[in-house]
Amino acid sequence: MSRGEPRLDWEGLLWETRGFLGLDDDAPVPLDELRETAEANGWSEREFREAHRNADRLVNVGTLDNPRVVLDDTESDTGDEESDSRDDTPRVDSENPVSNWGSNGEKRENVNLGSSPELEQGVFPEDLKGVTQWLTWKATDDGRKVPRAPYEHPDWPDKFVSAQDPDVWRDFDTAADWCNKLGGYDLAFTIRNRDEYPDERFVLVDYDDARDPDTGEIHPVVREHIERAGSYSDISTSGTGVHIFCRGELPEGVKAIGAELPEDDQFPDAEIEVYDSGRYSAMTGNHIVGTPRTTRECQSFINDLVDEFATVAEGTPDQLLRTVERRTR
Template sequence: MSEREHIDRGVLPTALVERDQWVCWNEQTRDGKPTKIPITPRTGGFASSTDRDTWTDFETAVEYAQNDEADGLGFVFTDNDPFVGVDLDDCRDPETGHVDDDARDIVNRLDSYTEVSPSGTGFHVLVEGELPEGRNRTGSVEMYDSARFFTMTGDRVDVTPQTVEARQEALAEVHREYVRKPSMASGEPKQATGTTKSPTGDVDLTDEELIEKAQTAANGEKFDRLWGGDIHGYESQSEADMALCCLLAFWTGGDPTRVDRLFRESGLIRPKWDEQHFADGATYGERTIERAIGSTTDFFEPTEEESDHSDTRGQPKQPPTTEVNESIGTPQTGADEQLDSRERVYLKEQNQILSAKLEQQAETIEQQQEQIESLEAEIAELRASSASTVQEQTARDQEVADEPGSAGESIWEKAKRLVGGGRS
């Protein structure tokens, strides 16, 4: 056990130390990757995160690890405890201590016991709460509450509490924004007449025209409710704030200044918007807008007609012109053009609906893959445990075979020796 893992009862939360849910672990290379294998402190055999008989109390685990029998300690999550672990990987530079913005945001919002991982490249956050339904991992952020174990170092992040805090609302918000698919969580619009993949910040429409366009879009009813301050259907106002900001991010072309200006005109504005909630001085509103723009994958791009109309507002309308379609010799009026435009919009919407369904199917497949990986990990644990049992049985058989007079004797010879010994 390295110097870093020499921890004692005083540096870890009492709520964890008092539970007999401790294991040790050793690092092994499997499939070319370093893997932390749980082991039982009392016996040194393989431990299982689903077998309570392979866990022990904290003191026994520490003593075993400090005798250099293991690389570190681990705490097992179960259905019978109130804890949820949030695992943040590849978010910290072990040399400089620099932390990614997303990881810093998550740690600040959860505001509970947090420690640096054994590799120094990530964090482990522990909170009290219930893990939200749905997927539990996206990218480098993973959450779990049972059948897994956390490696524990005692290297607490100084700005975090020394205790495991109840953080249900914050946990739910972090799960929605970082673990669930951004497109599924934010409800960003997919039905505009023109879109672009990158923020442009150059939507040449007045605020009034932009709001009217958002209200008359296919998801205009949802926009109208949020714009009016109705948060029905959302688990918290913070979630509703994010949903409206994602919609505004789309319609403004990803212009953060305009998103802020428009949000302040909505029914959702509240004093919290300008409160500083983060260590870098960022306000709640600034960070919400930043995340909304970052999670929006398409941005509105007005057509030339819409831009021209915006530039010429106040001028008298010209009557629709009639042009001759030379290929068929029939006139085509502005009404026909509008019909073609509506058809294009309809086809685009249908295409986007199909894309959303494909995305949902892809998410389902990914969740199933995660379940397969979890089952494969359990199978590997069972195989390792079985191999350990076979080795122990083989060792016991060898001890019996090595007993004096046992080698090469037949049953008859053993009987005669025992009878002869009894007569003497």
């Protein structure tokens, strides 16, 4: 079935799903039930996911593990004149500087960083701590970060393991305890393979050579991205990299983004990579003060990164890679 960009009738689908489940007219609807209703109406799972990704008015009011959605009727409740003059830039009430709604219904944290933001140690994303996708890693003699699972192989703690093997995943406390027991081990978190776990929502935005470990100064584009994402951010093990952990997905069929950042005299080799499937990351807990202590839905931000940095490389249709012409800031 070829329809172009899928345009689902969210209001009709929500009404039908509520009726089937016996819910009140304005009750939040489980996302899985909404998808099943869409499929019953002839839409494929891929079309549903694509439409959901671009649905500005569909808002998750549930949890990460149990998403439940409603329509944000803010736009329909306003007159044409007010709607035309509306400023969609996320704002925060100065009397209550907490999370706020972006123009696409994503809840964001107001983040405003200086050029050298402060760090706090031992702060890991609260929502990641609530899922069993943690493991440990230990560096090899040549500095490679190799996943290990001493709790799974206590007689051979240094055994190399696959970070995508669910048998080596543990809860945060268990992995942290083993790091404390054994010298040289540190925490890591696995983003599951979405082919096997289609409910995976975590995304890693990884910046290399984008921070001065002596001054703490961060590449200005990276700092801008952190502020735009409004999600948990930390510093890499080397001190020269930056991570943004958020929730969303890359476009259908795309495995990763890799690109050079716009040229900056202080950070001539800075790069960006984005992963949403089959990737694990060393976790330092070196949290950037001013960013949330949890991850946020950042689909519009991820879409912007795709538009800004990614083109399909010849011979690799399943991966977005780009060598951009560097621009001096």
